[in-house]
Amino acid sequence: MAARETDAAQMTTTELVRRSLAGGGVNLRSLAFEGVLTVALLVALGILAWLLAVIAIGGLPVFFERGLDFLTSDLSSNPDRAGVAQGIAGSLMLMGFVVIVSFPLGIGAAIYLEEYARDTWSTRLINTIVRNLAGVPSIVYGLLGLAVFVVALRELTGPGNAQGQSLISGGLTMAILVLPIVIITAAEALRAVPASIREAGFGVGATRWEVVRSHVVPYAAPGILTGTILAVARAFGETAPLIMVGAVVGGLSTSYEGVIETIQGRYTALPTTVYDWARKPADFAANTYAAIIVLLVVLLAVNALAIVLRNRLERRW
Amino acid sequence: MAPSTGAQPRALTAADLRGSSARRRRESTIRAVFVAAAGTSVLISLLIIVSLAGEAVNFLARVDPAMLFERGWFPRRDLYGVSTIVAGTLTIAGIAMLVAAPLGLGSAIYLSEYASPRLRRTLKPALEILAGIPSVVLGYFALTVISPTLVDRICPGITDVFTMAAAGIGVGILITPLIASVAEDAMTAVPRSLREASYGLGARKRHTSIRVVVPAAVSGIVASLILGLSRGIGETMVVAIAAGGLGGSLFSIDPCGPGQTMTAAMTALATGSDQVAGASLAFPSLFFVGLLLFAMTLGLNLVADRFVRRVRSGY
Numbered sequence: 001m002a003a004r005e006t007d008a009a010q011m012t013t014t015e016l017v018r019r020s021l022a023g024g025g026v027n028l029r030s031l032a033f034e035g036v037l038t039v040a041l042l043v044a045l046g047i048l049a050w051l052l053a054v055i056a057i058g059g060l061p062v063f064f065e066r067g068l069d070f071l072t073s074d075l076s077s078n079p080d081r082a083g084v085a086q087g088i089a090g091s092l093m094l095m096g097f098v099v100i101v102s103f104p105l106g107i108g109a110a111i112y113l114e115e116y117a118r119d120t121w122s123t124r125l126i127n128t129i130v131r132n133l134a135g136v137p138s139i140v141y142g143l144l145g146l147a148v149f150v151v152a153l154r155e156l157t158g159p160g161n162a163q164g165q166s167l168i169s170g171g172l173t174m175a176i177l178v179l180p181i182v183i184i185t186a187a188e189a190l191r192a193v194p195a196s197i198r199e200a201g202f203g204v205g206a207t208r209w210e211v212v213r214s215h216v217v218p219y220a221a222p223g224i225l226t227g228t229i230l231a232v233a234r235a236f237g238e239t240a241p242l243i244m245v246g247a248v249v250g251g252l253s254t255s256y257e258g259v260i261e262t263i264q265g266r267y268t269a270l271p272t273t274v275y276d277w278a279r280k281p282a283d284f285a286a287n288t289y290a291a292i293i294v295l296l297v298v299l300l301a302v303n304a305l306a307i308v309l310r311n312r313l314e315r316r317w
Numbered sequence: 318m319a320p321s322t323g324a325q326p327r328a329l330t331a332a333d334l335r336g337s338s339a340r341r342r343r344e345s346t347i348r349a350v351f352v353a354a355a356g357t358s359v360l361i362s363l364l365i366i367v368s369l370a371g372e373a374v375n376f377l378a379r380v381d382p383a384m385l386f387e388r389g390w391f392p393r394r395d396l397y398g399v400s401t402i403v404a405g406t407l408t409i410a411g412i413a414m415l416v417a418a419p420l421g422l423g424s425a426i427y428l429s430e431y432a433s434p435r436l437r438r439t440l441k442p443a444l445e446i447l448a449g450i451p452s453v454v455l456g457y458f459a460l461t462v463i464s465p466t467l468v469d470r471i472c473p474g475i476t477d478v479f480t481m482a483a484a485g486i487g488v489g490i491l492i493t494p495l496i497a498s499v500a501e502d503a504m505t506a507v508p509r510s511l512r513e514a515s516y517g518l519g520a521r522k523r524h525t526s527i528r529v530v531v532p533a534a535v536s537g538i539v540a541s542l543i544l545g546l547s548r549g550i551g552e553t554m555v556v557a558i559a560a561g562g563l564g565g566s567l568f569s570i571d572p573c574g575p576g577q578t579m580t581a582a583m584t585a586l587a588t589g590s591d592q593v594a595g596a597s598l599a600f601p602s603l604f605f606v607g608l609l610l611f612a613m614t615l616g617l618n619l620v621a622d623r624f625v626r627r628v629r630s631g632y
Contacts, residue, residue, distance in 0.1 A: 017519035030523040034431055040423025041440065044493050048447045051458050108354030116351055126355055129362050135544075135618040136611060137551025139580050140365065143607040146587070147368035176361055183358060207340060209347045237451030240553035240580070244587045271453045278457045278558050285461065292454050299449060 055296070059289030070290055075273070079283045084291050087273035090167070091236060094269055097171025098178055098235050103228055105175075106182030110224075113183070114190040115212050133180035142244025145173030150245055157264065165246025167267040173245050177238065178231040185227025189220040222313030229306040233299055239271040270295050369611060372604030379598060390577060391565035392586055392599045399606065401568045405481065405576040409556060410549040412485025412572055413492060417545055420489075421496025422538065428497070429504035430526045448494035456558030459487030464559065472573030479561025482572040487555040492545040499544055499625075503537020504530050540624035547617035551610060553580035579606045 062070055073083025109130075117123040149157050149169035157169045193216050201211035217224075246266070274295060277288040335341065380397060387398035424444065428437055464483035469475065471482060507530050515525040531538065561575030569576050577585070586603050 013518060027521060027523075030521050033523045033526075034427075037423045037427035037431060040420050041427045044420050044424050044447065044490075044497070045440070045443050047490055048443065048450075050462070051450065051455075054458065054462050055454070105354050105357050108351050109358055112348075112351035112355040116348055117355070126359055130358050131622070132615060132618055133358065133362055135547065135614065136365070137553070137580065137614055139551065139553045139583055140369070140607055140611050142587075143583070143604060144361075144365050144368055147372065147604070148364060179358060179361065205336075207336070207344050209344055233449070237449075237453070239451065239453040240557075240584060243557075243584050246587075271451055274453050274457065275554065275558065278453070278460065288457060292457065295451060295454065299451070300446075303446075303449060 055289050055292050058286060059291075059293040062286050062290035063293075070287075071294065075268070079287050082277075082284075082287055084270060084273055084294055086268050087270035087291070088294070090267045091270040093167055093267070094171050094174050094242075095232055095236060097168070098175050098232055101172065101175035102179045102182050102231070106179050106228070106231075107186045107224060109179075109183045110186035110190055111212060111217070114187050115208065115216060130180050130183050134184060137240075138177060138238055139240040139244060141173055141177040142241030144176065145169055145241060145245040149173060165266060166264045168264060169245045170242055170267060170269070173241050174235045174238065177241055178235045181231040181234065182228055185231065186220075186224045189223025189227060190216060192223060193219045222309060225313070226306045226310040229302060229309070233302040233306070236302065237271055237295065237299055239269075239275050242269055242272050243275065270298075365611070369604050369608040372601045373608040376598060376601035376605040379601070388568035389565070390582060392582075392602060393565065395598065396565075397598060397602050398568065399609070401566060402577050402579045402582045402606065403609070404568060404570050405560070405566065406550055406578040406580070408570045408572065408576060409481050409485045409488060409560065409578055410546055412482060413488035413549040413552075414542070414546060416486050416489025417493040417496050417549075418542060421493045421541065421545065422500055424493070424497040425500035425504060425538075425541075426526055426531070429501045430522065430530060444494045444497055447490070448498070450491075452491055452552060452554040453558070455487050455491050456484075456555040459483045459490075459555055459559040463487060468573070475573050477561065477573075477575055479559060479575040480573055481560050481569075481576040484556045484558075484560035484576075484578075485572065487559055488549050488552045491552060491555060492548050495548055496541045496545040499541035500534070500538045503534040503541070506537070507533045536624040536627040540621040543617050543621040543624065547614045547621065550617070551580065551614050553584060556581040557584045579610050582606060 070083045071088065072085050073081060074085055075087075076082040113123065113127060113130075117126075149172050150165055153169075157166050157172075197215050197219060198211050201215050202208075206214075270291065274288060274291045277284045277291060280288075384397055385399045387396060388401060389396050389398045390401040428440060432440060460478065460483065463486050464478050464480060467486060468480050468482045472480065511529055511533060512525055515529045520528070556578045557580070560577065560581060566575065566577035566582075583603055583606055586599055
């Protein structure tokens with residue numbers, strides 16, 4: 001029985017070899033298989049092209065008609081006057097929070113995990129937690145922000161009419177959202193620095209901090225920089241957590257009231273503006289597409305910056 | 318350091334090698350700063366669990382357990398049939414996987430086995446651009462383009478613009494690049510020698526791909542599908558915009574009709590913030606749904622993690 005099976009296997013193998021040696025011609029089934037794979041990729045890329053075309057056709061007329069007015073106008077219930085100025089300002093301020101809060105914390109945590117921590121169960125636990133935090137749906141971070149910043153810390157985050165649904169609540173929520181991504185990318189960049197660099201430093205009597213500060217971090221800086229820029233880009237397009245912590249459209253005050261009043265006040269962001277307009281009647285469609293264009297242009301510019309930096313500064317060992 | 322006396326140099330002790338005490342103090346201070354930074358990430362994960370669990374327990378204590386299985390989700394009428402939104406979530410994630418699994422895996426096999434290195438260098442960034450499109454944008458695309466062009470053909474005679482099919486296809490587009498990139502990584506990690514052994518036996522590229530590379534990379538491919546599913550379950554904006562059912566939803570798994578997922582139910586509750594602030598169960602129900610979502614995605618991610626690690630240790 002077993003011998004016969006081997007015989008059959010050998011038969012097909014022999015047959016395959018004989019056929020492939022004899023015939024150099026086109027095998028229809030192989031061609032069909034490659035065709036199916038190509039179609040899968042082309043459909044994926046075709047959807048991207050379709051999406052970009054629809055957005056360009058839908059949104060560019062707004063810029064032709066109104067020019068930069070769309071970028072500098074405030075929100076309005078009149079589609080011909082509504083603009084994204086508050087959304088842009090709000091998003092930039094949110095990104096400011098991300099940079100100030102999550103960069104030092106994230107890079108610090110990465111330095112601890114890569115340079116200081118020994119391989120103990122607690123280190124492995126922290127690593128596992130960080131990896132899994134990166135996979136938590138963004139809306140769950142919104143719930144965290146709602147429970148902690150909007151409700152529990154209301155006195156600090158927005159004692160006035162914002163009722164905690166303030167710029168500072170949104171900014172801190174976003175900072176926590178990108179923190180695991182910053183830690184993971186920074187740790188990868190640090191890991192790529194060869195051990196010989198550190199050993200050379202220790203060999204001449206430098207302490208760990210001296211080695212980290214003057215050798216490891218400078219060599220890892222390009223990788224850390226591109227990773228953190230990409231993390232900011234991710235936060236820029238996030239909508240769901242901001243909805244949970246009340247990025248209510250029509251909020252952000254652009255008049256100067258002082259820093260504290262501004263960050264404790266209501267706010268909006270570019271992606272939440274898109275969401276709000278997407279739910280409005282059809283006369284807001286052109287504005288929605290135009291706001292999407294602004295969002296995508298910013299995202300593409302930030303991503304291009306990260307790629308350029310990576311290509312120019314990257315160091316191979 | 319003690320001054321050396323005369324011609325006889327004093328023997329070197331451990332105290333000399335230790336360096337100055339100021340330097341050591343600085344070292345331990347800096348170390349403490351980094352420990353604190355790392356501890357913050359642990360603190361945050363604890364905060365997530367505590368904040369979710371606290372209110373979720375509050376919800377469970379006040380709700381009739383039978384209500385959770387009731388067929389319908391209408392927070393405004395105090396009807397919290399959680400099974401309704403779980404069914405909606407699974408329906409939409411299922412449609413998304415039907416779209417994304419063939420597209421993502423096909424793209425991955427093409428990129429890893431068929432594309433020339435030059436072609437790959439141009440195609441991969443294009444897929445990365447698709448991965449970087451914010452979900453709110455894909456949600457609007459699903460509502461305004463996919464719903465009238467594709468869904469109208471799949472579901473003849475529907476009148477509703479908001480359908481679970483449109484949202485599912487939108488989510489599918491969103492997770493296709495993720496599946497493609499994880500699966501492609503797994504397949505490019507398969508050593509060349511396996512392919513060459515197969516070619517050496519006279520196998521065609523098609524046989525090599527299907528019978529050698531895919532089985533060798535199967536852990537990574539499974540991981541890519543699980544990660545895609547997890548991402549699809551947690552996806553919010555596409556569903557909130559395109560699936561409808563904002564005021565609540567009846568129990569439904571009909572792709573051609575509107576529906577509501579766990580994530581969309583949360584945004585709907587949060588945007589009607591007056592309801593959330595009231596004394597009703599709406600606010601705690603948010604956290605119960607959130608905890609359920611957290612548990613589902615965490616479980617899937619942990620399973621995927623195991624599969625990914627098996628790939629890494631394979632070769």
